[in-house]
Amino acid sequence: MPPELHFLLFLILRMAVAAAFVVTASIITERSGPVIGALVATLPISAGPSYVFLALDHDAAFIAQGALASLPVNAATIFLGLTYVVLAQRHNLIVSCGAAVAVWIALASIIRQFDWSLTAGLAVNLVAFGICIPLLARYRHVKMPLVTRRWYDIPFRAALVATLVAIVVSTSGWVGPRISGIIALYPIVFTSMMVILHPRIGGPPTAAVLANSAWGLLGFGMAIAMMHVAVVQFGSAVGLMLALATCVTWNLTLWWSGRRKAAH
Template sequence: MGDAAFWAALLAKMLASAGIVVLASLAVERTGPLVGAMIATLPVSAGPAYLFLALDHDAAFLRDSAVASLPAIAATALFIAAYAALARRHGVALALAAALAVWLVSALVLTRLGLGLAGGGAAAVLVILACIALCRSLRVTGPLPSRRGRRRDILIRAGIVMSVVVAVVLAGRLAGPGAAGILAFAPVVMVSLAVILHPRLGGAATATVLILSLPGLLGFVAALLALALTVERLGPALALSLALLINVGWNGGILLAGRPRPRA
């Protein structure tokens, strides 16, 4: 932990991850809500975190981290549902604080259940589907409002994601794969979007973007299951590539299914 090379590598990881998330969140603001939601559910935060874990640990560690990440995915769906329910009538601070409390408690509870790979995957899918059904009435129809951003918004996003990268890397070294897996799927992008968009677009519009991202979480579940099942057989490089392909393909399918069809 005291090695200068470790801290230099950690700084490089922080800057690289921050750049990825900042670019993704900027793209969200310049697209429609569905496209933005699918960008938000790409592994722009978890992907770099898992890449850095693969550089520091073996395949068994990655498998255990993938299993530990499944409760975090289910907790993220509950985070979105809690934020969407509160954001329409309350400010960003209260809505986010309550939603993050829901995420933390639910992630810890689901982790303590020790459901394993199959049970954790099934529980995550059921929670996500339930949140999709519950949040359907909270969505706003029509185009979202558009306003110019501020330069400090970029610094806020970069600061959030760099903090999570530090937490994931240190957790992997100090606390093992369980903590690293949970923190790798902390709702970094969701929090960044809420912090930036809520004051500018309003709680209802921001909640709509997050609600539309719920189906994308199912792609995360599929990617984690694939990673856990293949990383010890194929190796980290191929297994992570397969997980990324599954995630991107799932979101691309959602975009194609949601594309407006021309009238006859």
């Protein structure tokens, strides 16, 4: 088999795996309500497959360096969320989502100019979430209208994630670990939620889902830090598994804490 055809078939397979992953997560999100949906949305639905496939093509040093670039990008994502949540209270999808994505791109462009250490990345996340979580708190509790799924919703999300995986995998060899780590963290799930839900149920209810995602996104940042440390010490496979375990454990803890508060 020609090398070009082998690469193309393998790329299509990776895109299909990523798409299947996001379809499963989307169905769970739609059936579980805004709080649980937000926790599912902050699992590594898009970044996870991207990093798995990067690990198949590159060594542990590449993955560890990519994680260092991804860590401050997680802080950019919470500012994307805050921008959308505030604007969505009064503005339409184009203004709210467009401004949020523009904020993310601007911050990501600044982030790529620097060589990040683990300490610096954690510090940026600490400051960003310290600012954004209190500001998002007032937008978390909104009565959610019934959401009727349309036929193109899940294919749309799957296509976005598959496209992201294709970009990350096909360009990683020449853009290097830093840019790969930034691209892998583009918030595909948040963007698709805005695009799909805002026209259907309105800005405030859609914003409530993103506002509820703040604490889960903080755990996602911890998982990225764990991935960097574990990949350096134990290799890519162990590092990726520990990162996933960190993310899942954090979100389960948030869920259990929320149920406890509701019971009381």
